[in-house]
Amino acid sequence: MSDAAAVFDGLAADFFSVWFRFHPDLACEAGIAGFDQLLPAQSDDELAALAAWLESLIVALEEIDYVALDRERRIDLELMFAAARVEHQELHLRNWRRCDPLRFLPTGEIYRLTLSPPRDLRGALVQLLGGLPQHLRLAESQLVPAAATVAPEMAQAAIEEAENGRCYLRELARSAWLRKHCHGWNQIDLLADEACAALAAFADMLRAEVAPHASGALGCGPRHLRFLLRHRHFIDWDPLAGAGVLDRALEETERRLIELCDDLGISPEEAPQRLDAVAVDARTRLESYHVECERLQGALRRSGIVTLPQAPLHICERPDCPRPHRFGADYVSGWDDDCSGTLFLASQEPGLEAAPDALARVRGRCLSRTWGGAHLIAYAGGTAARRVPRRVAGGTSLTRGWDLYLRERLGAGEGYGASPEERLHGLLHRRALISSAQLDLGLHAGQLTVAEALGRLEACGPEDRSRLVRMAQAPGDAVAGVLGWRMIAEARRLLEQWQGTGFSERAFHDRLVGHGPIPLTLVLRHELGADFLDEVCGAVLG
Secondary structure, three states, X not given: OOHHHHHHHHXXXXXXXXXXXXXXXXXXXXXXXXXXXXXXXOOHHHHHHHHHHHHHHHHHXXXXXXXXXOHHHHHHHHHHHHHHHHHHHHHHHHOHHXXXXXXXXXXXXXXXXXXXXXOOHHHHHHXXXXXXXXXXXXXXXXXXXXXXXXXXXXXXXXXXXXHHHHHHHHHHHOOHHHHHHOOOHHHHHHHHHHHHHHHHXXXXXXXXXXXXXXXXXXXXOHHHHHHHHHHOOOOOOXXXXXXHHHHHHHHHHHHXXXXXXXXXXXXXXXXXXXXXXXXXXXHXXXXXXXXXXXXXXXXXXHHOOOOOOOOOEEEEEOOOOOOOOOOOOEEEEOOOOOOOEEEEEOOOOOOOXXXXXXXXXXHHHHHHHOOOOHHHHHHOOOOHHHOHHHHOOOOHHHHHHHHHHHHHHHHOOOOOOOOHHHHHHHHHHHHHHHHHHHHHHHHHOOOOOHHHHHHHOOOOOHHHHHHXXXXXXXXXXXXXXXXXXXXXXXXXXXHHHHHHHHOOHHHHHHHHHOOOOOOHHHHHHHHHOHHHHHHHHHHHHO
16 A cells, blocks of 8 residues: 555545534435434534634645545545535535524434434434434524525425424334334433424424525525536536536427327327326335336346346335335445345335325336446445445436436337336436426526426425425536436447447446446546546537
């Protein structure tokens, strides 16, 4: 090991041991043990310390001899440097804690603990529930003076989330599942009641002190959007000048959808009903997911278009305990010592007859979350792809881009994904993601008001408003996903043109997914060179 590699490894270990103390929610999501009992840092002193630490970290990363590192460490260094720069910018310019009251609510992190319970589940819950009242009191002291900077939609979403979280915690604390998995649950029940009271008080505070004055923008602005695209997604693109890329992608998708509907003898408006007509009975849903995942695995193996990992995949219903209302299917990769992944499906509520699920949607979810998507990308590259910087990178341009690309590739061939219903579902899925990218761009670049963005959504109901809020929390993610799809298709076209009969589809796909869930442009640059990446970006981004 070189001196530069040793220095970098030590710095990386220090980076995450500190960073996860500030962001235990990210550690939980990435399956990193040891931070389960912490709530995210939020006091002025803590965040001032974080900002100072980030500044020193950026300097230390800049001083490492990049050339002396091997490729895997170079990728990790770039990811760490980007994460530090983005967070430093967010702290100093946007001050997110005063703009997004949703970030103070840990319901999602508590729910994740029930999917992959830590060894000391009781201890984690005691610490989280016990610390929640003080956590929310501190949040109040920060939100009230800066109420005008909060977007009205964020304030309303936080009120609803606090009320829903209160119901969730009460049900969880008194569930038979928790009594089975935690001794001394009476203490948890008491702490949950206190946490629920704190959530109710937080919702009342937002309703009385924040919502009446909330007048902040929901979008981040074109300058910050460009910064995020460049440093979070490694896409150097001017969002104000590039809307035509998304427009052309939507026009092409609409044209293909109309052609397919003409072949099927239906109108595009009738397409969703065509998919709903072929449904999976609720009683056989779990079995159907097993069947479809095995079918997908066999089809990918026979086609030879990508090398499947050896990691086992489990499919099961969620633990028999309450869950927050918005969570759908969840894929969870194993801990460091468990090289397997699990797709958790929503459990059926006792005594209620669940509605059947469209078969095309079941197949689409299997494609995105199992052997064609999340499970493949998590394990295809072996241990290198599961290095900690990559597990928290959030490489949307690759993960969403690969999903769109693979659906298109399978729909153009024979077998899995090529039936009329599967192709129809794939085109509708693509249209929805492109439309989301257009909303993402318009909202954050200041080209759409909130009312105009909601007007573009179909129903403008609570779920659509929730989608818009989630989009506001992740500026540029939807745009990066569509751009990633276009870049993958263009990279393939160029390689086929240059390599001719020597082009290997499997080798190309393996190189794409073999680094874990990291930004696509980082993969292309390290695998195929900076000049190749420039040509791909020039063709796609203009």
